[in-house]
Amino acid sequence: MASLWVDDADTSCIHPGALPLRGTAQVLRSWTVLMANVGYIQFFLTDVEVTTFPRGDAEPTTAVITCTENILSGEGLSSAEAFAGGKAVCTSILVKEHGGWKFWSRHASPIAELHIDDEDSA
Template sequence: MSDLVEVILTANSQFYRVFSLAEIAAMRRLWLDAPHVTCVHPGWRTLTGYEAIQQSWEAIFINQGPVRVWPSDEVISFEDDLVWVTCIENIDMSATDTGRIMQAQARNAFQKTESGWKLAHHEASASPGHGLPAANQRLARN
């Protein structure tokens, strides 16, 4: 495995670790502080800009709290100055009445900065047959 692939997989894993722990300060550090960054949470409209995205994570963390989330089936692709990671988000819903692992399809883009690789895009949508049931979503909605 190349060094760059290892670095990107580590950055992607760090994103899901911070997501799991619901640490807003750490989430802020993971994202590129720029007006062009974008994020699409399941069932939400596209959020653009660093502050809008951070406000969304804060709302999610307040409503949901810590929840175990981890990536699998990661595939990396390179496009100009971005490195994309397509993966499955596995979400442990055992703290809810569903009591099972839900899955979402996700795509994360990382952009190189002077301080390392930062998230420039995150998008997740329910996986057919394994996604988040609408009646039980614990994510805050815009």
């Protein structure tokens, strides 16, 4: 995970429903805790859009990526239930460094899925 993030005091990460984290050490610690406390988690990315800067003929040095994270997890479920899912919308800012593209900022927010019964819509 450390190889994916810029090593800088200004990096930031906001996990769904959490407060902002600042600095690479805090960001990496949050991912370590998240992964250590989840037996199984998988992310399926959809609706991916990428915009790079600067535009034109110059080589891009910054990328803004938006997507939907479709999250599959087995955490906290009985073996009969197997898996549960959720969705988050995510915006990531990556910068190009000598080692390639790295995260500078990431913000994910949960997507509330509303289920309206037919009786409620009448």
